[in-house]
Amino acid sequence: MTLYSATYENLAKIDLQVRTAAIEAGLSDDDAYSVELAVDEACTNIIDHSYGGEGLGEIDCVCQTLADGLKIIIYDTGCFFNPEEIQPPDVHQPLNKRPEGGLGLFFMHSLMDEVVFDPCKGNGTSLTMIKRKSLSKRG
Amino acid sequence: MEISQKQYKHCSLVKITGRVDSLTAPAVSETLKSLMEFGKYKIVIDCTGLEFISSAGLWVLVNTQKACKRYNRGEVILAAVADRIRASLDLAGFIPYFKIIDDPTEAVGSF
Numbered sequence: 001m002t003l004y005s006a007t008y009e010n011l012a013k014i015d016l017q018v019r020t021a022a023i024e025a026g027l028s029d030d031d032a033y034s035v036e037l038a039v040d041e042a043c044t045n046i047i048d049h050s051y052g053g054e055g056l057g058e059i060d061c062v063c064q065t066l067a068d069g070l071k072i073i074i075y076d077t078g079c080f081f082n083p084e085e086i087q088p089p090d091v092h093q094p095l096n097k098r099p100e101g102g103l104g105l106f107f108m109h110s111l112m113d114e115v116v117f118d119p120c121k122g123n124g125t126s127l128t129m130i131k132r133k134s135l136s137k138r139g
Numbered sequence: 140m141e142i143s144q145k146q147y148k149h150c151s152l153v154k155i156t157g158r159v160d161s162l163t164a165p166a167v168s169e170t171l172k173s174l175m176e177f178g179k180y181k182i183v184i185d186c187t188g189l190e191f192i193s194s195a196g197l198w199v200l201v202n203t204q205k206a207c208k209r210y211n212r213g214e215v216i217l218a219a220v221a222d223r224i225r226a227s228l229d230l231a232g233f234i235p236y237f238k239i240i241d242d243p244t245e246a247v248g249s250f
Contacts, residue, residue: 008162015160015191033191033223040193044161091232095205103194103231110230 001062006047006076007054014061015040018072021063025070027133034111035070035131041104042074042127050078050125069113069132077124083117141188142170150181150213150250152243156188159196167196171203180206180213181250185243187219197231204236214238218246 002017004010018039022032043059051057060075088109089102108115114130140163145152151174159167174182184200200215207213216238220228228234240246 008160011160011162012158015158030223036191037193037227040160040191044193044195047161089232091230093232095201095233095236098232100198100202101194103197107194107227107230 001060004059004061005055006043006051006057006059006078008044008047010059011040011043014043014059017061018063018070021065021072022070022131025063025065025133027070027131031131031134035072035129038108038111038115038129038131039072039074041107042129045081045104046074046076046078046125050076050081052078066130066132069130072129072131074127074129075120075124077120077122080119080123081117081125081127083115140166142167144170144174146179147247147250150183150247151179152183152185152247154185154188154243157190159189159192159199161193161195164193164195164199168199168202171199175203175206182207182213182215183218183243183246183250184215185218185246186221186224187243189221189224192224192227194227194231197227197233201233201236216240216246216249218243 015036019032019036022035046059047054057078062073064071086105088106112129113132116128118126120126140157143154204215207215218240220239
């Protein structure tokens, strides 16, 4: 478990933690990048939306090696995030009709095998993401 | 993240190395905006050393492309894009909006 102040400056440190854990769990370089990107998007959303700005809370990141991949649990104590309230982006829509932003949750679901949001007791969110090893890479 | 630029006769070459995330994306945006403020709308972005880019960074590239292509005054060409970053562009639906050339020198010469 590692606790970070929820700032953009700490995104690189959080990403390094999860990228290192992904490699140690036996994920490929490409899958480790996917994990890093999904976590970066998740933590950016926590800063921007759950806390409403930088430096207004903390992010707790736990990495667990699984037999077939990696589990990451990210905790925050900001506003609970209900993913069902977010419409997925239409990536086939012409650019001039697409609102800016809104790719974070979409990237998380596309890059990870499981993405589960749970409310924490009191306030905040527990986000669990799992990335399984690509079949060709499994021993 | 480091960003540098070089002017050629027909275009500007912007080299981005390191990470582009919510911390560093604004600096990339400012550099590209200042080029456009000086009337430079033909831009090659050399991604040789680009290690990571989040959706915040992808939107900076897209917004710059939209501005450069307005009134047919230019465009952004991406050069030396790593496969994993190309995959992110594709996931976001942005590939159709960019010419991607492997060699930065060739990209500069294409203008």
